[in-house]
Amino acid sequence: MSAMPIVLPSNRDENWRYANLRGLARARFEPAPAPEATQLGDIAGRLPAALPGYARLVLVDGHHVAALSTALPDVNITHDVDAQEKSGADQRFANLNRRFRQGTCRIAVPAQAALALEVLCVATASSHPALDITLGDGAKLQLIERQLSARGDDSTLVNLHLAARVGEHAQFELARIGHHGAKAQALDTLELQLDVGASMKLVQVIEGALASRSTAFVEHVGREASLEWYVAALGEGTQHHDAFVHVTHAAPGARTLQCFRGIATGRSRVAFNGHMRVEAAALGTQTDQSLKCLLAGAEAEADVRPQLEIYTDAVKASHGATVGKLDADMLFYLLSRSIPPATAESLLKWAFVSDVLAKLPSPELRSQVAAALERQLPGAATRAWS
């Protein structure tokens, strides 16, 4: 393991302006050892119910735990801890992952094959899970990646790295759910490449954790690739959720849709920075950004930042960014129908993020996420879809 000093990004770095990095200065990044066999029973009890039709892969503090996983002939778990580090502030957490990861979970879906897989990243302390995904031409992968804290005081640190190459006309659906404890720090870096005609749909729900930062780099390297990116972030108390997504259109005819819905209650802060770069060769690119935040606390803060950097004329690009409060007309309508104020507000918050939540891939997962949101949205989450 490298003895190199740990260098973190700072808020002076442009793409990290909205991130909460304060708690990381004293964080312990060294990974926890592999879990003892005696711990597995307790961990198994904390896992969410299995999702019908999905195989399951469990990583505990980044270590693959075969005893809790489904046997998967197409999944190759290796331990290449010497992964090459990259330069730049945006790569610093990815580099920490490369330095500290306990193995890389390689998922290779062969051409024309299909796989539905749930990856559970369980953290008991510091954890650097790593997923390396390859979809062959025409392959289809439905992946649900969930992060869970499994520690009494919830003060876990997860620093995930996910890399994926999506082959020609392959389809990648990725759902990302965080079930972090109240004191957790959650970091992740995604690096994705889409080949000719490939499609990717990401749906991410961010809640829990004291601070989270999600960093993503997506590149349309093949023509006519398609990307849909849906993120819902719900902050409460003093939580701080920040997401940065950089999409590069390097080939013609590709499309990107970004939809962000953030709710900041209490003194929390939610942020989304969506950067689209359209290169000169990317003729016929279409991009659409819809970034909306709801401020539901007197001291809450929301930052949404759509950025377009375009180097060709043949582009259709639209973007909208709003930060507002609960709609007074909607609220009164619900009150006039006997709904108590707290429930009415919950319902409207639920409605605000429902654009994203409705995209979650399985009814069972939607139910589990709704149940997880019931504490934040009492009276709404578990019943609004009934």
Next chain:
Amino acid sequence: MLVIKDLHAKVGDRKVLDGLNLEVPAGEVHAIMGPNGSGKSTLAYTLAGRPGYEVTAGSVSYQGRDLLALAPEERAQAGLFLGFQYPVEIPGVNNVYLLKAALNAARKHRGEAEVDAFEFLTLVREKMKVMQMDEAFLSRGVNEGFSGGEKKRNEILQMLVLEPSLALLDETDSGLDIDALKVVANGVNTLRSPTRAIVLVTHYQRLLDYIQPDRVHVLARGRIIRSGGPELARELEARGYDWVLNEAA
């Protein structure tokens, strides 16, 4: 049922209601007519407790209680229903959830048990039949993508499910074609009972061809300036409002 005495109300800095008096006994249907800007919708919103509609003087007694002391949801739970002129769309909250939550909140307020899913669906289907609405509306977001007529039908459907004691229907007839008007009117008529009262706010006589009012009132300049029987509505339709306004001046 409803007794309004010397009600003054303003919206922002604008005085809209200016000493309005009105009494609506149980079992009766009253129509409130009047020119644009006379305060009809303000009266409906003020009674329903909409924020921003400030009562500066007067009193409103509803079933012997001080209505103005209640929060909007408490007024609704006590049996007051406002049918909106412009029902809002709430994407992400489906109709069936709203209906069930509203019904159970009202039942809870009355000390009754919540309805179970079977009982609720049986009730809603029966009411939807009255309103000639397709069940597919139940799973859609509240008023989301509904036409103007569908929204008004949905308002009356909610009213039929909630069975309020006092219904305030604010221009329920606006935007309806003649067939939809008949359906909506039929829905309202099914609610008539000796224990309920209905207040219809409308511009036109045509709604009153299908819902026979017991009393008709003309609201102008923030107060009731004339009251009469159903014949008053026909006279207004024939002669307009000028003569009433002139007589009241």
